[in-house]
Amino acid sequence: MPDDLSRNQNAHSAKTRTAGLGEQVPETMQAWVLGDPGELTLRDKPVPTPGRAEVLVRVDAVAICATDLEILQYGTPAMIEGGKPFNKNFTPGHEYMGTVAALGPGVDQFAVGDRVTVEVHAGCGQCKRCRMGMYTSCHNYGQNYGDHDKGHRANGFTTDGGFAQYVVNNVNTMIPVPDAMSDEEATLVVTAGTSMYGMTELGGLVAGESVVVIGPGPIGLLAVAVAKSLGASPVILIGTRDSRNEIGRKLGADYIINPKNEDAVARVKELTGKGADYVVDCAGNETTVNQSVHMTNRGGRICLAAFPKSAVNFDLGALAVNNIYLYGIRGEGRSATHRAMAFMAERRFDAGLVHSHTFPMDELPTALKYAAERIDDALKVVVSMHKTTSGGDK
Ligand SMILES: [Zn+2]
Numbered sequence: 001m002p003d004d005l006s007r008n009q010n011a012h013s014a015k016t017r018t019a020g021l022g023e024q025v026p027e028t029m030q031a032w033v034l035g036d037p038g039e040l041t042l043r044d045k046p047v048p049t050p051g052r053a054e055v056l057v058r059v060d061a062v063a064i065c066a067t068d069l070e071i072l073q074y075g076t077p078a079m080i081e082g083g084k085p086f087n088k089n090f091t092p093g094h095e096y097m098g099t100v101a102a103l104g105p106g107v108d109q110f111a112v113g114d115r116v117t118v119e120v121h122a123g124c125g126q127c128k129r130c131r132m133g134m135y136t137s138c139h140n141y142g143q144n145y146g147d148h149d150k151g152h153r154a155n156g157f158t159t160d161g162g163f164a165q166y167v168v169n170n171v172n173t174m175i176p177v178p179d180a181m182s183d184e185e186a187t188l189v190v191t192a193g194t195s196m197y198g199m200t201e202l203g204g205l206v207a208g209e210s211v212v213v214i215g216p217g218p219i220g221l222l223a224v225a226v227a228k229s230l231g232a233s234p235v236i237l238i239g240t241r242d243s244r245n246e247i248g249r250k251l252g253a254d255y256i257i258n259p260k261n262e263d264a265v266a267r268v269k270e271l272t273g274k275g276a277d278y279v280v281d282c283a284g285n286e287t288t289v290n291q292s293v294h295m296t297n298r299g300g301r302i303c304l305a306a307f308p309k310s311a312v313n314f315d316l317g318a319l320a321v322n323n324i325y326l327y328g329i330r331g332e333g334r335s336a337t338h339r340a341m342a343f344m345a346e347r348r349f350d351a352g353l354v355h356s357h358t359f360p361m362d363e364l365p366t367a368l369k370y371a372a373e374r375i376d377d378a379l380k381v382v383v384s385m386h387k388t389t390s391g392g393d394k
């Protein structure tokens, strides 16, 4: 079938579907498309059509994640048509929020006009891990192209994402946004959900346990906030950038350690007695992994919440002899994102503190540059569809 014809059909069905729903959805939209590594261009694409258990979301804001920067340069962990996502008409972006624009067949959980934010993964629902609720570890990741469709979706990774005006989402990935919450703050729910997943599903944190977070990036800072809200005590943040450490203090860190000024392991032992019950390493380099092992108390746990690019040499013997549990993290599974939103909606902490800049949609390349080079202390950079003027202000 010629490309033009299939596009027209797609657009026509979109129009028919939304008739009577009170929202006029256009036939085409603007979307950023990944070409060669690092090359994004703004193009027209057909507005996608939601299928069963799916909803069409009009994107209002999308945050930039370190993983987006990785995908743009290296391709992975995105996977399109069984391989790297370059020159496949792929639109990245996974930390977005917006407004429900149209409903697929059978959807009654949401209504047109609802404000929603999203988590990334919709698992296949049929593999061993999905059946356990571990849909971010779905065995059919990326197995959805052409006639080979196992039902898995990870928007911005294996299917089109939020650097566009419209995206189709599975209802399981959608979370209602309270009226009082800003678009920018609502985009942070994936980040907070990842921290929640690390604290509760992986580490099984209970109130009164001591927590150390290493690395005050967005996930680390919100891990501090989530740990504090869950009743961890004390909550200790380790970071080398004082400006970020200060945000961690506002988010609930009881103690801040700057390893440039003091021995982090010795200080944690001093503060906790025999070492921390749970250490969340959001840096993942040789220094921090070894610090994690040596500052965890016997029988304690470590969550590795960073993805080291190469092998890391660490004191495995100390881990073994001290009965320390080590957890890898993959995404924000088991509806942790929904529970993170509960904390954010209750204002247990101000997730907005990690948001530093907002740019209009057509300035996405500038926004990416700010995030990649940490220009002007950029922390979490957001692109807003409703912002028209430049400046990158908050
Ligand atoms: Zn992300």
Ligand SMILES: [Zn+2]
Residues within 6 Å of the ligand: 123, 124, 125, 126, 127, 128, 129, 130, 131, 135, 137, 138, 139, 140, 152
């Ligand atoms: Zn699965």
